Amino acid sequence: MSRHYDLRSSEVHDLVIAEAARVIEDGKLIVLPTDTVYGVAADAFSPEAVERLLEAKGRDRTMPPPVLIARPETLMGIAEGVDAATMALTAEFWPGALTIICRAQPMLDWDLGDTHGTVAVRMPDHEPALDVLRRTGPLAVSSANAHGQPAALSVEDAEQMLGENIEVYLDSGAAAGQGASTIIDMTAQPPRVVRSGPISYAALAEHVPNLLDVGQEPEDPEVPAEGAAADEAPASGEADRDG
Known part of the structure; x- marks a missing residue:
């Protein structure tokens, strides 16, 4: 049976975060608040947990989930070829509602789905979510x-759709309502926005x-955009839904 915890209660906050981290370590799923919408989370380095997440949502491997991190520096550990422009984006807009598609580190032991060698990464601007991420990675x-x-x-919205597929629901009240994050694909040449959101073009x-x-x-028709977003954004998740 799913368990529910209210993150607005300061007396049990640390205990709840620890419990959520334990559930993640066990390969199970949690629902947590973010600065955009509520998210369903799994250990990014557990293929079984990621598969469980996709099954809970009714999705297949062609729609891999983004990855949330607690610190901008973590990007360098999970992505390769991070250039100065990407670092400028993280300095300006993280934490915040910007998801950045990068080339994934090829040596990482994970399986997010059919990512075509990319990973979509975001650092949320939401302290309870960051508390969880600091504990889990x-x-x-x-x-x-x-x-x-x-x-x-x-x-309540999440439970109505996901039900008992979720081990722990973390509640911090209504989401901010700013909508899902902006997604920018830095693997494309030239880079491109693949989903509009709170952060403008x-x-x-x-x-x-x-x-x-x-x-x-592109202005030059002889130079088509290339990269993950040329035809699709394989690591961005469901481009019109995910946070």
């Missing part, structure tokens, strides 16, 4: 909804030269 996190349904803005373009917006094509 990187988590595979997808929006806490069944495939094709609206993203969960409350624990104009704000991103100040840090990324030649950035393409959603649906925008």
